[in-house]
Amino acid sequence: AxxxxxxxxxxxxxxxxxxxxxxxxxxxxxxxxxxxxxxxxQGLQLLLKYTSAATLVKGINGFEAEFKKSETxxxxxxxxxxxxxxxxxxxxxxxxxGTSYGKLTFGQGTxxxxxx
Amino acid sequence: xxxxxxxxxxKVTEKGKYVELRCDPISGHTAxxxxxxxxxxxxxxxxxxxxxxxxxxxxxxxxxxxxxxxEGSVSTLKxxxxxxxxxxxxxxxxxxxxxxxTEAFFGQGTRLTVV
Numbered sequence: 323a324x325x326x327x328x329x330x331x332x333x334x335x336x337x338x339x340x341x342x343x344x345x346x347x348x349x350x351x352x353x354x355x356x357x358x359x360x361x362x363x364q365g366l367q368l369l370l371k372y373t374s375a376a377t378l379v380k381g382i383n384g385f386e387a388e389f390k391k392s393e394t395x396x397x398x399x400x401x402x403x404x405x406x407x408x409x410x411x412x413x414x415x416x417x418x419x420g421t422s423y424g425k426l427t428f429g430q431g432t433x434x435x436x437x438x
Numbered sequence: 439x440x441x442x443x444x445x446x447x448x449k450v451t452e453k454g455k456y457v458e459l460r461c462d463p464i465s466g467h468t469a470x471x472x473x474x475x476x477x478x479x480x481x482x483x484x485x486x487x488x489x490x491x492x493x494x495x496x497x498x499x500x501x502x503x504x505x506x507x508x509e510g511s512v513s514t515l516k517x518x519x520x521x522x523x524x525x526x527x528x529x530x531x532x533x534x535x536x537x538x539x540t541e542a543f544f545g546q547g548t549r550l551t552v553v
Binding site: 326328331353354356358363364365366367368371373374412414416417423424425426427428429430431 | 441442469471473478479480481482483486488493494529531533536537538539540541542544545546547
């Protein structure tokens, strides 16, 4: 069984400040990990994914995430927040392996607010 | 099409009524997923189609929920005898292949409100 925990349902930062959104996962098999973003009135959009290649993954809009197996974490960061980053962010996990088909287990989401 | 399309975008229905929610996946995508997102929660898996067949329906909450994909493209999620607890945003996603590392492309969802 898999699960995802996102620490902090709301995160507020100032424009230009570091963004750090936390995600910890639990998986009985090696996982694939994803970050999705949901802007108001829009569908979920993939930011980045970890698929067992490089542990530091770069995504769109300046975001990156680092897979740390020892900590079972996949935290999302961005060095400098922009007003347009305000959205809800979801961490998700799916199973690696031959029988896996892409079923995602999501965390509860973190709403990012960016102040001028 | 350009993306995953879901209709209607909003649906208000009375308790006990039957509803159908439609999903048009990206052309050529063989895998299709339905998720349900309740207020303040992340999406929860409902059902997965590979082609025309439901390969995993383990997330359907009970037998009032049913989904079909008769021609391997458009899918319809059907809910019978709706209850207020069914109110949520229903999300559809498709992907070009299967595999745990495949990106899923999501529609904007159908917001279902049962009154």
